Amino acid sequence: MPTGPTRKTKQRDAVRAVLGAAERPLSIDELLKAASRRADGLGVATVYRAVALLLDEGWIEAVEIPGEPARYERSDKGHHHHFQCEKCDRAFDIAGCLDNLRKLAPPKFRVKEHSVTLYGLCAACAA
Amino acid sequence: MPTGPTRKTKQRDAVRAVLGAAERPLSIDELLKAASRRADGLGVATVYRAVALLLDEGWIEAVEIPGEPARYERSDKGHHHHFQCEKCDRAFDIAGCLDNLRKLAPPKFRVKEHSVTLYGLCAACAA
């Protein structure tokens, strides 16, 4: 698949800017809504494409939560996990990690990664 | 939704038996394959229906893993988490849990549940 040159566009800049400023993982829809303010008329397809670029550029990573569409966040945040609010449906970062987690695996199992997700109410929704 | 009486059938018994004997969470497909040996000609729709019954009967629970179809396991296993093998795509139970996990949440956040999933190679695939 010949990738060809990549052009600088208003739309891509918008998506990158939003993700750069985001303090929590954003879904495609959230990205679309936020980036639309910087690039009027922005379409979903373009957001998907921009995200795909940033993904294999390695600048962002996908955050997968069961039953939820993927969220995306900058990959320079270091190891951390996520909190999913049951009410507003937003995902949040939570700092830190208990890294003796891998110890839980049965013997002979080779643990490569792990994911921890907390569920409940975020600060705003709990108030 | 009038539920009406529930009849005892070979197919439902088969699904229940398989889940009763399972040592790890099973997907619909795995259930179909396994239960088919006890109930010949078993169809997917029937497995879905049997699982739905066992779910609201409370006898089984769903195990959700991002990007994977749901797995089901008996709900009498006590609190535990799961391991997903990247090679054979099977899910396994892992005993125990670090329950200071909820401490990781930011202040003001109300944590109700959590899920931990380890990824890697199961014993069989690591060998």
Added chain:
DNA sequence: TTGCTAATGATAAGCTAATATCATTTTACA
């Protein structure tokens, strides 16, 4: 500026999982 072509946006198409449909088979009670 011009011209080539990547990028965009609207929308159609694809994918996977799960539910609905419906003619046929089975259960279970009278």
Added chain:
DNA sequence: TGTAAAATGATATTAGCTTATCATTAGCAA
């Protein structure tokens, strides 16, 4: 055993998200 109705199984349909299509717009190098 006869029979009403639940259950089955094959398959169509839905649902949510992602990718493909394609005519149009716009980056950018000459």
